[in-house]
Every structure is written in C-alpha cells, then in structure tokens.
Amino acid sequence: MNNFTFYSPTYFVFGKGKEDDAGHYVKRFGGTKVLLHYGSGSVIRSGLLDRVKKSLEKEGLSFLELGGVKPNPRSGLVYEGIELCKKNNVDFILAIGGGSAIDSAKAIAAGAKYEGDFWDFYVDTPIKDALKVGTILTIAAAGSEGSGDSVITKEEGMIKRGASSEYYRPVFSILNPELTQTLPAYQTACGAADIMAHVFERYFTNTQDVEVTDRLCEAILLTMIKEVPKAIKNPDDYQARANIMWAGMVAHNNIVGVGREQDWASHSIEHELSAVYDCAHGAGLAVIFPAWMKYVMHQDINRFAQASVRVWGCNMDFAHPEVTAAEGIERFKNFLSSIGLPVNFKELGADAKDITVLVDKLGLGENGTTGNFVKLTSKDAEEIYRIAAE
Template sequence: MFNFDYSIPTQVFFGKDQISVLGKQIKRYGSKVLIVYGGGSIKKNGIYDKAVKILKENKIRFWELSGVDPNPRISSVRCGIHICRENRLDFILAIGGGSVIDCSKAIAAGFYYGGDPWDIVVDSSKIKKALPIASILTLAATGSEMDKFAVITNEETKEKLGTGSKCLIPVFSILDPSYTFTVPKGQTAAGTADIMSHILENYFNNTKGAFIQNRMAEALLKTCIKYGPIAIGEPDNYDARANLMWTSSLAINGLIEYGKKKGWSVHGMEHELSAFYDITHGVGLAILTPNWMEYVLDENTVNNFAEYGVNVWDIDKGKDKFHIAHEAIDKTKEFFKLLGLPSKLSELNIGDENFEKMAEGATRHGKLGEFKPLSKEDVVNIYKASL
C-alpha cells in the first residue's frame, strides 16, 4: 500500500427530509444561487418546489439553468458561467444526478477562468478556484455528490473528457433515498452498473498489500448485487434505494482508491463510446466491462479474478482458478442482463465504423489503464468483442 492523504470533505445529510437543512447550509457560503437541473423531473416529483420554498423562506435569491443533458455539454457549461457572471452569483446548487452535478462543477470552475471552459476540461491544472457547490441527489450512479471529478462532452469535437480538482468537491450534499423512488427502471439499472464499474476499476489493480481496500470494495459490490434488482422490482423500497445511494458515494469518493496506483481502463473506452453515440454511460459500461475482463484475463491477472469470483460471487474456491475467473466474468455479464441492460453494442445499432477513432481517443495520452495497460489495438479488439 502506498502513502496517501485522506480527505473527503463533503458534509453529507443522509436520509428522509434532510432537505430541511438546505437554507441554513447555503447561507454559510452565499445568498445568490444558480440552480442547475436536467429535463424537469424534479418539478414533477416535487423536489424543485421544496427547494425553492426553502430558498425563498431564507431570502436566498436564485437563478436557473435547466435542460442539462445526460452527457452534459460544454455549451450548457458556457451558459451557466454567463448567468453566474452576469448576476454575480456566489453559489451553485445542483439538483439531479451526476450529469447535473458534473455540469455544475465545470460552471463553478469556469466562473474564475478567463478563457473558454473547455480548456479546464482538457487540462485540469488550469483550475485554480471554484464557486462553492452543493447537490441534492436524485440518482444513485456517478458519485459526483462526494468527489472532485466532472465529465463533460464537447458536442462539436465528439470528445468526452474527465477533469478534476479538490476545489470542485461539493461542500455539502443532501442524499434522500426517497428522491430516487421515481427513477425509471432503465436508469436504476444503468446507475447500478455505473456504481459497480467505479468499484471494479479500483478493485482490479496491481497494488500489493491493499487488503482493506479490496475487502471494502467487495462489500460494496455485493451490496449492488443484492439491492440493484430489488430497487428495479420495488422502486419505493427505501432500504434498497438507501443502500445503493450510499454505495454510489463510497464507490468513488476515494475511500477504496487511497493507497493504490491510479489508472482506469473501461471508463476511458466508454467515454469515447458515449461521445460518439450519446448512449447512457452505465449502459456502455455494462457492455464493455465483461469483454474487458475476458480480454485482460491471463496468467498474471487470474488470481485477481479468482479472488473476485470467490469473494463477490461465492464461487467454490476449490475449483481451478481459471474456471473461477471465467465463471465470475459470466456471472457479471448475466447480472447486467438480469438488470435489463443490453450486452452487445449491436443492440444499440452501433457498428465498427468509428472504432479506430474511438480507440485513438481513448489512448491519446498513452496506454490505457494500470491493471493491464491497453494499446490502441487492444481497445479496438475490446470494442469488436462487444459487438
């Protein structure tokens, strides 16, 4: 295990009716707020009205940026920055899932940046300061409510890139599991796959001696396996929604990553996929993950997969380690199918016409990943195996 600095500064208000703290918490940071949200579901389920009522009661003025897309666009970021600057706003409140929060983070950083905000997506070192951000979470998936990262799409160049800075970590987040009761089955399934992918990207890693991180990761994976199907079958099951929501935050807030080498694989491939085809992130991850697993399985990695099979999928440890590994990969693929997710790119009418370009983008900074570094050719092969 490597040295690390532990800091997860977001204050989390978890549980029913925790939105009641909203006014008091915002006033610690400002009184002129930009509310950022997506397609309007928060108005249908009443969350918007609750938030606005609290803001008005606390004499907090607010402006709005609506219509943020599932793969948030740099054009929305530019619009948000303009609103904040024009009105001298001092706080951003994201109400939604990861896309809304990511867009808010980019706006917060872009507010203080003199050039085009795409610059700070391409090069996170340009982020020096940001407006304070808070979130009211409505979808368990990305973990953006408790981390420093944002993923933004440039619709003109067909690029989807991640950026990050400690100053982008939300100062507080309100996590009320009941706010996810109305999330459609497909989004719940994709969100579960996204959470699992975050865990797996940290779990399959070459760092030695990270025993505690791996055991925590396995517990989080088993939580997704237990409660993902329940949340889909019983949308208003509070315990299922609560466990998925908290797992989403813990999966990517640094807890299971501290002390390990950095370097993810599947996310880099999927970002290219959704940049070109605008598909749901979790869907792309569910398709690519089992094929990536099969591709990187060899004598050097088999012990990791055998451990995964035994500890996560309860496969008999007495079996041959390659048999355990293949069975674990099959179980992963079947679980995503059980959630109702597609298992092939062809199911989304995606062919191989852009694989070369996508693979080139995924490896623009060199080989992809740390567990088994992937060349451009490797990435193309994984895309092909996913057809």
Template sequence: MNNFLFENKTKVYFGKGGVKEYLGCLLEHYGDTVMLAYGGGSIKHNGIYDEIVGILNAAGKRIVEFPGIMSNPTYAKVQEGAKLARENHVDLILAVGGGSVSDCCKVVSAQAKVDEDLWELENTKHTRPTEFIPLGTIVTVFGTGSEMNNGAVITHEEKKIKGALWGAQADFAFLDPTYTLSVPMKQVISGAFDTLSHAMETYFGKPDENNLSDDINEAVMRSVIRNIRVLLTDKDNYEARSELAWASAMAENGILKIGKVTDFQCHMIEHQLGAYTNCNHGAGLAVIHPVLYRHLLPANTARFARFAQNVWGIDPAGKSELKLAQAGVEALAAFIKEIGMPTTFAELGIPADTDLKAVADSTVLTGGCCKKLSHDEIYEILKECK
C-alpha cells in the same frame, strides 16, 4: 498498501427529509444569489423543485435558474452556465439531479472564475483552477458518486472527446433515497451498475496484494449486486435504495482508492464511445466490461479468481485458478443480462456504421489492471461488443 493522503471536504446529509430540515440553515452561510441548476425538468413534476424553491424563497435568496443540463453534459453547456453565473454574480450553485448535473456545475463553478478557456487550461497547460463559486448538491439519481469529489466528465462536441475536467467539490451534499422513487427503473439500474463499475475499476488497480481498501470494496460490490436484485422485485424498497445511494458515494469519495493506483480503462473506452454516439453511460459500461475482462484475465488470473470467490461467491473447489477466474467474469456477464442491461452494442442501439476505429484510437490508455492495452487491442474489444 501504498502511501496516501486522504481528505474529503463534502459534508453529507443522508436520509429522508434532510433538505427540508437542514438546507435553510446552510443557506445562511452564503450570499444572496443562488443558481438553481437541474436537468430536463423532472424535479418540477415530483415536488422536489417546489420544495427547494420554497426553502430558497424563505431564506430570502435571489434565484437564477440554469435548467436543461443533459445526460452527457457538453462543454457548450458549461460555458452557458459560466456566463450566466458571471453575469448574475452568483454566490452559490445548487446542483439538483444526478451526476451529469453535478459534473456540469463543478466545471461551471471553476470556469466562471477564470478568463481562460478551462479545457485548454487543464488539458494543454496542465493547470487546475484554484478559485470556485461555492457548490452544493441535492442528489436525485444515484450512481456516479459525483457529489463527493471534484472530478467531472464533460463532452467536448467539437473535439469529439468525452473526458475529465476538474472543478469545485461540493461543500455539502444531500442524499435522500426517496428522491429516486420517481426516477424510471431503467435509469436507477443503470446508475447502480455505474457504481459497480467504479468499484471494479478501483479493485482491479494496483497493487494486487490484499489490502483493507480491497476488503471494503468487495463489501461494496456485494451490496450493490444484492440491492439491485432487491429493487428488481420490490422497486420501492427504501432500504435497498438507501444502500445503493451510499454505495454510490463510497465508490467515488476516495475511500476505496486509498493506497491504490486505479485502472478505469473501461470508463475511458466508454467515454469515447459516448463522445461518438451519446449513449447511456451505465449501459455502455455494461456491454464493455465482460469483453474487456475476458481480454485482461489471462494476465492476472489470481486477481480475477479472488473477484469470483469473494464478490460472486463462486466455490473454488475442483477449479483451477484460471477456471475460477473465468467463472467470475461470466458471473458478471450473466448478472448484466439478469438485470436487463444490454450485452451488445446492437442492444444498446449503437448504429452499426459507428466508426469504432476512431473511438479506439481516441481512447485514453491507462496502466491497466493486468497490462496496458494498445489502441489496436481496444479496437478488437469494441468489435467484439457489436
């Protein structure tokens, strides 16, 4: 295992009723003005908004609302939030929603504290912010694991880039699986597949040798697969939802990455596809992953063979390493179809005239789990996804 440093500052309050029990006490540690950030307004229909506003009012907080954060948050939305936070001297940002709300608020927290354009600061000057408005999260849609790290994915519409920015990490996060019960199942499954993708993108990093991080990762992947299947037959199953909630956090809180150099090439491809089409993130990953892995598999059959045996439970008897590896990728592809995720761009609703060459040419190239791809190879992968 590689050398590493590990720390995670976010305190997690997991389970039913956590917000009602603990949020009021936490608010005592922050100033008078709280920015309440959320998405399209679903929290106003399922009771979560009223519950949180009641707690904020009881604590004597002044509430500044920042609604309308979209599923692929834009840099313009970040600037809107930062301006609102500065003008109102916000003491705490409370992000209520899924990863998009959390990501947007992380960057709002940073941008509100610096005069420079954060995108240019981080991507041109390669400097990360050091001051932030404190942030707390209340997760209502699981999948991204955004609540336990400081990374954010933001779409810069003018530049046609969907990429990473670095902002605040939440001081605290509430993970109440019951908050996901009103979320459409399609969104729940998409989020859960994003969790599986995060785990795979880490698992297929370096080194290839067996290590504890990969052993834990295999357990996380098996849990995600098992509990997605449970939800498809019993959508209100609390235990399955709670397992998926914690798997989401585990996949992106750094534990699976200890001693690893991660890959995330599939995410880089999907991000640029999203920049050009605004497609659903989890669904885009579902289409790309099997095609990408069929391209990468010949360069590291041993790793894919282990994935087949330890994650998908495929019996290696009578199979060559190559055949076993291929069986693992096809098991992934079959699972995607089984859970109702799209398997082609056409099924995903990507317009046939989308400039896939532009998507490929603008994709960030990572080290690759087996080899570093070229932009031309990524273009071929995208064409095969059609």
C-alpha cells in the same frame, strides 16, 4: 499499500425530506447568490424544484435558474452557466439531479473563476479556484455528490473528457433515497452498473497487500448484487434505495481507492461510446467492462479469481484459477443482463463498423496508452471494442 493523502470535506445530509433544508445548508456554507442547475424533467414535475426554491426564499437567499442539463452533459450549457455566474455575481451553485447536473455544475463553478476557456481543465490545466457547489441527489450512480471529479462532452467533435480537483468536491450533499423511487428501472440499472464500475476500476490493481480496501470494495459490490434487484422489483423499497444511494457515494469518493494504483481504462474506452451514440454511461459500462475483464484477466489471474470467489460466490479451482476467473466474469455479465442492461454492441445500439471511429476519438495515437492495471494501446482498445461487439 502505497502512500496516500485523503481529504473528503463534503457534509452529507441523508434521509427523508432533507431537501427541504437546502436553503439552510447553502447559507451555512456561505452562499448568498445561488445558481440552481438542473435537468428538465422529473425535478420540475415532482415539485422538487419548487420545494428547493421555497427553502432558499425562507433563508432570504436570491437565486437564478439554469435548467436543461442532458445526460452526458454538454459544454454549451456550461458556457451559458459560466456567463450567468459572472454577469450576476453568483457565489454558490446548487445542482439538483444526478451526476450529469452535478458534473455540469462543477464545470461552471471552475469556469466562473477562470478567465480562459473552461475546457482547458478537461485537457491539461489544473483547477486553482472554483465557486462552492452543493448537491441534491436524485439518481444513485455517478458518485459525483462526493467526488472531486467531473465529466463533460465538448459538442465540437463530441469529445468526452474528465477533470479532477479537490475544488470539485461539493461542500454539502443532500441524499434522500425517496427522490430515486420514481426512477425507471432502466435508469436504476444504469446507475448500478456505474457504481459497480467505480469499484472495479479500483479493485483491479497491481498494488499488493491492500486487504482493507479490497474488503471494502467487495462489500459494496455484494450490497449492489443484493439490493439492486429488490429496487427494480419494488421501486418504493426505501431501504434498498438507501443502501444503493450510500453505496454510490462510497464507491466514488475514493475511500475504497486510497493506497492503491487505480485503472480507469474502461471508463476512458466507454466515454467514446456514450459520446458517439449518446447512450447512458452505465449502459456503456455494462458493455465495456466485461469485455475489458476478458482481455486483461491474465495480468493477475489470481485477483480475478479472488473477485469471482468473494463477490460472485464461485468455487475456487486451484489447479485452474483461470476457470474461476472466467466464471466470475460471466456471472457479472449475467447479473447486468438480469437487471435489464445491454451487454454487447447490438443490445446497446452500437455498430462494430464504428470501432475505428471510437478508437480514433480515444486519442491515444501511436504511442499513447490508457489505464494502469494494463497500459492499453489503441490496438488493445480496438480489441476490447471487438469483444464487446460479439
């Protein structure tokens, strides 16, 4: 196990009806002038936004609104939010929605305390300050409610990039599984793929002797395999929704990633799919992750075989561990397909003719690489896209 530091200060409020206490928590964490940041659909139709407003009013808090967040959140709305915050002396941002709303809120929070272009943070500039962010989660997927990460798409060139900072960790997150019960089955499935991908990005590592976090990763994956089909079959299954929601947070606040090298190549490669085709991030991961697994499994065939046995229930072929590894990958792919997700370019609506475009947008050039489990070049990424296109 490697040396590590871990600090996860987010205050989690979990359970039924807890969104009605949002104003209390904003006030508790020092907010006085709030920007409500959200999408444009169910948050409004369900009455959630109105309940949150009443909660803020009850605490005597003033607020502004900025809706319109889209999946794969855009830079244009971030710029608009930054201007609103600076002009109105906003000191707290409350994101209502899924990972897109939360990621956008984080970008606004950092940009509001910065004199330059917020996009600098998504290229190479460290974040040194940000407004406080709280969240009310409506989609279990990205884990942004507990993480220090944010992903934004720059509309000029449709470039999708991520940034990480401890300043990006929300000060509080309200998690009510009831708020996810109205999600379409496809969104639930996309969220599940994202959660499982966050675990696998950490699980496939070159670091040795990380049994504790191996077992934590496996527990989350087994939970998803058990609970996701239940939630899709019965959207009102509160207990299944609750387990999935907490799994999504645990999968990405990095408790399962400490002390080990992490990969993240699959996320990097997928980002170009969702930037070009504007597909759901989880759907893109469902296409890319099994392809990545097939391409890199010989880096540590025993680790892949271990996942196949412990997570997917395969029998270990000690003479031919590559057979066990391949069987696990196939079971993963079949699971994704069984919950209604695409597993190749055709099902996603992508076109193999665009692979050169995707590789170029990845921005690795001649000598750059992505990932750590195997450091992938542009040529490697091209091969993974081609496997995904089969």
